[in-house]
Amino acid sequence: MLRRAGQSLVVLAGVSVLVFSLIHLVKGDPVRLALGTRYSQESYDALRARNGLDLPLVEQYFRWVGHALTGDLGVSFRSGEPVTRLIAERLPATLTLAFAAILVALAIAIPLGTLSALRPRSLTDRAATVVSQIGISVPDFWLAIVLILVFAGTLGWLPSGGYVPLTEDPLGWFQRLILPTIAVGVVSGSVITRFVRSSVLEALGSDHVRTAQAKGLPGRQVFGWHVLRNALLPLVTVTGVQLAYLLSGVVVVEIVFSWPGLGQLALQAVEARDYPVLQGAVLLFALTFLVINLVVDLLYTRIDPRIRR
Template sequence: MSGYLLRRTGQSVVVLAGVSVIVFALVHLVPGDPVRLALGTRFNQETYDALRERSGLDLPLLQQYVSWLGGALTGDLGVSFRSGDTVASLIGERLPATLTLAFASILVALAIAIPLGTVSALRPRSVVDRIATVFSQIGISVPEFWMAIVLILVFAGTLGWLPTGGYVPLTEDPAGWLQRLILPAVVTGVVSGSVITRFVRSSMLEALGSDHVRTAQAKGLPARQVFTWHVLRNALLPLVTVTGVQLAYLLSGVVVVEIVFSWPGLGQLALQSVQARDYPVLQGAVLLFAIVFLVINLVVDLLYTAIDPRIRR
């Protein structure tokens, strides 16, 4: 296990190094001058030259990359051109909201997908199976912003049960935190749950039709034991994979949902930095997204070895 972990960690480091080069290059290919945009109507040539020199934009690109990478390795991601705050502090301010929405959404998705997909696979062509199929099609096809607007109109506008949006930290107002979390978590949870439901159903059907399951049934093992030890465990691999992908996607910021519900997450921060050509913030945010995907992929691979020990070999 330790050797496998070391190999996967080494591969992740190499991938992260490549991502850092690509991110830095793509960000600097975005048209527009961030210093000019930051100055706005206060522009004058002396201030402009001084800010470019202070931010290091007058240096060659290779030297800028080396300087940025060296700072990133020590936790210094630079300073925002727009606000003057450190990138680490800006990301730290948005991180709690992103973590809250991501984990609440994945819990909603799993609460929908696992029972619905399982019952659908155990009873193919039944009413439940048809409901699961229709639900997954609707959840995948309907745009997130439309679903969000409908829920706001119904539960906030018509019924008045929930606020239209915003974010309150859990430590300040637990009730307000929960009320503002419900609608965005349901929207993103339904979309992710629709995807996961289809994977749960297909993986369950494949496991139910395998030879070892039929052999266990022929031996007269109880149905619950066959399902737990032979069906569920073999169906977990696809479920773990798609859940990891959905969680990484949610942790990277759901931009549309964050904008509709005024949710101050990392996705909204990345969008604002693109609009303002705020290189340091955009580079820091995208680098964090890459780290999130790599870490979750590593965790998923380790879970694979726990579920199916044959993968270690």
């Protein structure tokens, strides 16, 4: 754990250097964009000095990193609010959509992939393969638009977008969550289905499974103790990657459904050249991937005792 945590810190440091360097290569003056019609030379110079943009790039980087280590990600050029507060305001919406979508994805992938593997080359297997291939091929934004047209426009069953906090209106929160969850969950579930099928097939063909079957163990016991546990490792890996991707913000789906998540915040920061917000968001995305990868490694040791040895 200590070794992996140390590696994660090194990766995070490298990501911070890359993020800071690449953002400052983007053309456009963020201060000029932030001031807009309020532009004057005095306000321009004052805003640059307040955000340290008049300092050398190396000094700007170490100043930013030093503040980030204390939880201070800077102040937005556009709104003047702390970046930490902006991210905290968007985080609940992103967490809600990500975890709801991954639950839908697993609810689709585990039974569909398992049935497909238990009956290879059957009609069920072919149907599952076609369905998962369609889900992988269809863009999530196109599926989102179709869902809005059908369920919000034609049938009028659900709202077309927006977000309501759970504490304010539980029913409205749930209704607005359904369509974006389906749009994201179906695509992720199609990806995970292929991994479940291949993992279960590989586990079914292993020697210890054939030995258990030869001993006359019940089929449910063989599947639960010998097949499923060995098939969990690839499933945990791909689920972790998909969850990290969702937590990093599904930008296009968030825009289609007017979902105020981190992806939409990062896109708005790119358009406005809002360096502090963009740097903070990307750093959080990198940290999310690192933490989830570390959690996946820890789950490996619980699922497969051979890794502990």
